[in-house]
Amino acid sequence: MFVVGSLLAAGCTGVTGPKGWASPVEEGDTLLVAHRENLIAFEAGSLDERWSFPGSIGEDSEDVDPIALYGTPAITDDAIYVPGYDGTLYALDHETGEVLWLFETDGPIIGGVIADEAGIYFGSSDGHVYALNPGGSEMWAKPFETGGAVQSTPALDGDMLYVTSLDSKLYALDASSGEERWSFTTEAGLASAPIVNQATGLVYVGGFDSRLRAIDLDSHQEQWAIEAKNWFWTTPLVAGGVVYAGSLDHKVYAADAATGQSHWEDPFSVGGEVRAGPALVGGRLIVISRDGEVYGIDPEDGSSSGGSLELGSDVLADPLVVEGEDGPEVVVVTVGGDLVRIDPSTLTEIQRKPLKG
Amino acid sequence: MDLVFWLFAHLLVIPLTNGLVLISRIFWGNFGIAIIVFTLVMRAATWPLTRQQLRTTRAMQTAQPRIQEIQKKYKDPKRRSEETMKVYREVGFSPMGCVWPMLVQFPIWIALYQSIQFTLSSTPERLLDLSQRLYPWAYLRTAVPLENQFLWLDLSQPDAFIMPLLVGLSMWVQQKMTTPTTAVDPQQQQINNMTQLMFPFMFAFLTLQFPSGLALYWVATNVVGITMQYFYMGRRMDWRQIFSVNPTPAPVPAAKQAGGNQANEDTSDEEDDEGEASPVVGEAQRRRRRRRRGRQRRR
Numbered sequence: 001m002f003v004v005g006s007l008l009a010a011g012c013t014g015v016t017g018p019k020g021w022a023s024p025v026e027e028g029d030t031l032l033v034a035h036r037e038n039l040i041a042f043e044a045g046s047l048d049e050r051w052s053f054p055g056s057i058g059e060d061s062e063d064v065d066p067i068a069l070y071g072t073p074a075i076t077d078d079a080i081y082v083p084g085y086d087g088t089l090y091a092l093d094h095e096t097g098e099v100l101w102l103f104e105t106d107g108p109i110i111g112g113v114i115a116d117e118a119g120i121y122f123g124s125s126d127g128h129v130y131a132l133n134p135g136g137s138e139m140w141a142k143p144f145e146t147g148g149a150v151q152s153t154p155a156l157d158g159d160m161l162y163v164t165s166l167d168s169k170l171y172a173l174d175a176s177s178g179e180e181r182w183s184f185t186t187e188a189g190l191a192s193a194p195i196v197n198q199a200t201g202l203v204y205v206g207g208f209d210s211r212l213r214a215i216d217l218d219s220h221q222e223q224w225a226i227e228a229k230n231w232f233w234t235t236p237l238v239a240g241g242v243v244y245a246g247s248l249d250h251k252v253y254a255a256d257a258a259t260g261q262s263h264w265e266d267p268f269s270v271g272g273e274v275r276a277g278p279a280l281v282g283g284r285l286i287v288i289s290r291d292g293e294v295y296g297i298d299p300e301d302g303s304s305s306g307g308s309l310e311l312g313s314d315v316l317a318d319p320l321v322v323e324g325e326d327g328p329e330v331v332v333v334t335v336g337g338d339l340v341r342i343d344p345s346t347l348t349e350i351q352r353k354p355l356k357g
Numbered sequence: 358m359d360l361v362f363w364l365f366a367h368l369l370v371i372p373l374t375n376g377l378v379l380i381s382r383i384f385w386g387n388f389g390i391a392i393i394v395f396t397l398v399m400r401a402a403t404w405p406l407t408r409q410q411l412r413t414t415r416a417m418q419t420a421q422p423r424i425q426e427i428q429k430k431y432k433d434p435k436r437r438s439e440e441t442m443k444v445y446r447e448v449g450f451s452p453m454g455c456v457w458p459m460l461v462q463f464p465i466w467i468a469l470y471q472s473i474q475f476t477l478s479s480t481p482e483r484l485l486d487l488s489q490r491l492y493p494w495a496y497l498r499t500a501v502p503l504e505n506q507f508l509w510l511d512l513s514q515p516d517a518f519i520m521p522l523l524v525g526l527s528m529w530v531q532q533k534m535t536t537p538t539t540a541v542d543p544q545q546q547q548i549n550n551m552t553q554l555m556f557p558f559m560f561a562f563l564t565l566q567f568p569s570g571l572a573l574y575w576v577a578t579n580v581v582g583i584t585m586q587y588f589y590m591g592r593r594m595d596w597r598q599i600f601s602v603n604p605t606p607a608p609v610p611a612a613k614q615a616g617g618n619q620a621n622e623d624t625s626d627e628e629d630d631e632g633e634a635s636p637v638v639g640e641a642q643r644r645r646r647r648r649r650r651g652r653q654r655r656r
Contacts, residue, residue, distance in 0.1 A: 018480040070481060110481055149502075151481070166502055188499035209499050231488050231498070248488045275485060290485070316482070 018085050018108075020068035021275070021316035024331050024339070027075045027094075031322070034069040035337050035355040039082055041097060044322070047339070047353050051097035053082065053090070064099060066090065071112035071153060072318070074120065078134045081120050083109035089122060091136060101136040111193065112153035119175070121161055123150025129163050129171075131178055140178030146171060148189060153235070155203070157196040162203055164190035170205050170215065182220045186213065193235040195243075200258045204243055206232020212245050212253065214260060224260025226253055228267075235277045235318065242299065244285060246274025252287050252295075254302060264302030270295055277318040281328045281344045288315045292334060296347050309347045311340055324350070369468035370475070371490050375497060377476045382500040388477070389507025392570055396577040399465065400585070406461055407582070411589045414535050416450040418590075473570045478502055479513035505570075512570035520572040525561030527579035532556060534586050 022034035030050065031042045041050040054064040066084030074081045079091040079100050085108045091100040107125030114121050119139045120132040128143035129150055147167030155162040161175040166189035172181045188209035195204045202214040202223055208231045214223040230249035237244045242263045246252045250270055254263035272291035279286045284305050285297040292313050296306035313336030320331040321344075329350060330342040341350040380398075381391035400407065423444050431437040478484035484502060491497050505513045510520070532553045564572040 016480070016482065019482060021481070187495075189502060208501065209495070229493060233485070233488075248485070273485065273489065316485070 018068035018070075019335060020070050020085065021335075022069040022112075022333075023072045023318035024320040024333055025073055025075065026320060026322050027080070030094075031331070032073060032075075032080065033331075033333055033339055033355065034073070034317075035333060037066045037068055037085075038356065039069060039073065039080075039092075039097070040355060042339075045325070047351070051095075052356070053092055053097040053099075064090070064102075067108075070108075070110040071122070074113035074115035076115045076117070076120075076134065081113045081115055081122075083111070083113050083122055085109065087124060087126070089113065089120070089130075089132070103130070103132060103136055105130065107149060110149075110151040114154050114156050116156065121154045121156060121175070123152065123154060123163055123165070125149035125151060127165070127167075129154065129161070129173065129178070131161075131175070139176075142178070144171070144173055144178045144180070151191045153193040155194045155196050157198070160196075162194045162196060164192065164194055164205055164207075166191060168207070168209075170194060170203070172203075172220075184215050184220055184222070186211070188231075191231075192233050195236050195238055197238045197257060199241075202257070204236045204238065204245075204257075206234065206236060206245055206247075208233075210247070210249070212236060212243070212247075212255070214243070214257070224255075226255050226260055226262070228253060230273070233275055237278045237280060239280045240299070244278045244280070244299070246270075246276070246278060246287055246289075248273035248275070250274070250289065252278065252285075252297065252302075254299070266302065268295070268297050268302045268304075275316045279319050279321050279330060281321045281330060284344055286319060286330055286342075286344055288319060288332060290314050290316060294330075294332070294342060294347060296344070306345075306347045309342065309349070311338075312336070313338060365464065365468065369464060370471045371492075373465075373468050373472040374475050374487070374490050375492050377472055378491065378497050378500050378503065381476075381503050382496060386500065386504050387507065388503045388505060388512055388570065389510070389573060391503075392473070392512075392573050393577050396574055396581060399469070400578065400581045403461075403465070404585075407585060408589075411586060413450060414586075415590050416448045420444050420448045420450060469574065470567075470571055473568065473574065476501075476503060477505060477513040477568055477570050479568060507570075507573070510569045510573070512573065513568050515565055515567060516569040516572060517565065520569050520576070521561040521564040523576045524564045524572050524579070525557040527576050527583065528560050529553065529557040531579050531582050531586070534583065 020034060020036050024031060024033045026044060029044045031044045033040050033042060039053040042048065043050060066086050066088065068085040069082065070085060071083035080094060082090040082092060084090060087105045087107055087109060089103045089109060092098065093100055105124035105126050105128065109122060109124050111123050123129045127146050127149055130143045131139040133139050146165035146169065149166045150163060151166060152164045156175060159175050160181065161173045163171045163173065165171065168186050168188055168190060170184045170190060172183065173179065174181055186207045186209055188207055190205055190207045192206045201217050203217060204212065204214050206212045210228045210231055211225045212232050213225045216223050228247035228249045228251060230247055232245055232247050234246045238257055241257050243255050243257045244252065250273055251267040252270065252274060253267045255261065256263055270287060270289040271293050272289035274287060274289055276288045280299060285299040287295045287297060292311035292315050294309040294311060298305040311332065311334055313334035315332055315334050317333050322329050322331055328344060330344050332340045332342060334340065337355045339353045339355055343350050377391055377395055380394050381388050384390040384394060424441055427437055427440045427444065431440055475483060475487050475490055478487050487501060505511050510516055560575060
């Protein structure tokens with residue numbers, strides 16, 4: 001009994017379900033915020049709730065259970081596309097949040113969705129990359145198959161779609177047909193989204209081999225790489241000719257986008273692993289570590305700028321920069337379920353709103 | 358308390374987690390094989406404890422006929438208990454001798470459970486947690502995420518049918534091999550039977566809740582345990598008795614009925630001579646006595 005009881009106790013403390021880390025997105029005067037399995041539409045200024053998903057979708061609501069939301073939704077004129085951990089892509093109505101149609105895959109969807117007028121692109125943990133027409137039908141003859149789970153948001157650049165996979169590869173696909181144009185193999189799984197920069201002609205991608213790489217779009221060869229002491233799982237930020245990326249080794253790195261030369265004397269140290277992507281706002285680099293500490297960094301020299309702000313809960317979702325009444329604001333959703341508006345110039349909280357779910 | 362958790366994590370959970378990832382990397386990234394190999398390594402490492410447990414079990418089985426005799430002979434519970442303890446002392450059986458090895462292994466089980474949970478990384482958050490528990494060695498860090506698929510199993514998810522069955526069955530067989538199969542008191546026998554069924558049922562039920570990777574560990578460790586037990590004392594086992602759902606009390610050997618103390622001394626001698634004791638000493642003793650008498654007559 002002792003053994004069984006203790007195992008149960010250990011089991012209860014050890015098993016935690018997926019919680020989600022979808023980033024907030026803004027669409028016109030609507031702010032879409034995800035928490036666990038819920039997507040809530042707020043009025044941007046007042047934060048009054050307009051609708052939530054699932055919940056206000058009528059009789060079919062029992063059939064809709066996204067379990068958790070990790071990927072950032074995509075918004076087009078037609079619909080809002082929400083990737084669910086249940087392996088389903090939900091197309092929602094802008095005004096009501098009702099499900100217009102859904103598309104099922106065979107694995108959890110952890111990466112985000114990217115969409116334009118031509119199509120909707122996303123990857124699934126079933127190892128496939130999907131392209132759908134705005135109506136929900138498949139665009140390619142068949143989904144593109146990778147050798148591992150796809151857990152990142154694809155990057156669309158012109159007629160090319162760049163996708164990373166846990167099979168250690170970066171794939172460059174023809175966006176209209178889904179055919180592979182080229183691929184680049186790294187030494188470990190890739191879970192962070194690639195970022196394409198036409199100015200340098202490079203695509204940047206961080207991986208579980210603890211390297212942030214720049215791969216030439218023409219030669220398909222590695223141009224440079226910087227090495228951390230743990231995985232890169234954030235989407236890098238390219239701004240002003242510099243690439244910024246946080247690592248799970250509790251450090252933030254800055255490198256010249258073209259050459260890979262370190263832009264700072266030393267990487268900036270934070271109190272926890274960095275999963276949320278960095279944001280550049282008002283001449284200050286905002287980085288949030290997993291333990292919920294918000295740091296202001298001078299992007300030029302990597303020194304602390306404006307101190308830090310403790311949010312009191314873990315943060316795994318990318319922050320969103322929005323234009324507030326008094327200037328730019330940073331919107332953060334904590335794992336604990338709070339929506340926090342932060343003034344990046346003073347690193348102080350403007351508003352905190354608990355989310356349901 | 359924090360220090361205890363820290364020590365538990367850094368002395369057990371993290372080394373075990375890294376060990377599992379390392380073995381998995383060596384065995385072509387196959388986590389199912391890694392769990393099985395890991396089980397073999399763990400059973401080999403805890404062999405001194407297992408051997409002590411087996412010795413205790415064997416001593417208990419050796420004393421079983423005499424315990425039955427005492428249960429028949431003495432109606433007074435106090436006297437019965439005294440006589441039983443006396444027999445236990447004589448054959449070198451200590452109830453704690455069975456419990457200690459279990460207790461020592463218990464933190465390892467919990468740590469292993471947590472390690473499997475971390476290593477399998479059933480959710481993205483778990484994968485993040487794993488990144489903080491891996492040693493800074495590229496060979497390990499580039500090995501994850503591991504392949505969760507093994508045979509028909511997704512090792513990070515519970516299996517609804519076959520694994521609970523295998524866990525329950527293997528545990529039942531192992532228990533039947535370990536627990537004395539007979540008791541004179543029908544009530545005691547009923548309790549024994551119930552206990553032997555309760556644990557396999559409970560673990561089968563737990564298997565429905567936990568990742569099948571942990572169930573694979575349980576099945577593997579039970580099968581290894583059964584094999585060890587077979588080679589350690591298997592030739593003396595009554596397999597028909599083990600697989601019988603309602604075991605009948607074994608007949609008390611005549612030698613024991615004739616003189617319990619003498620038989621007991623002989624048992625101790627045999628342990629000293631051969632380093633092991635037999636549950637069927639009565640027959641061996643009779644043969645030895647017959648040979649001794651024959652030699653005396655010839656002289």
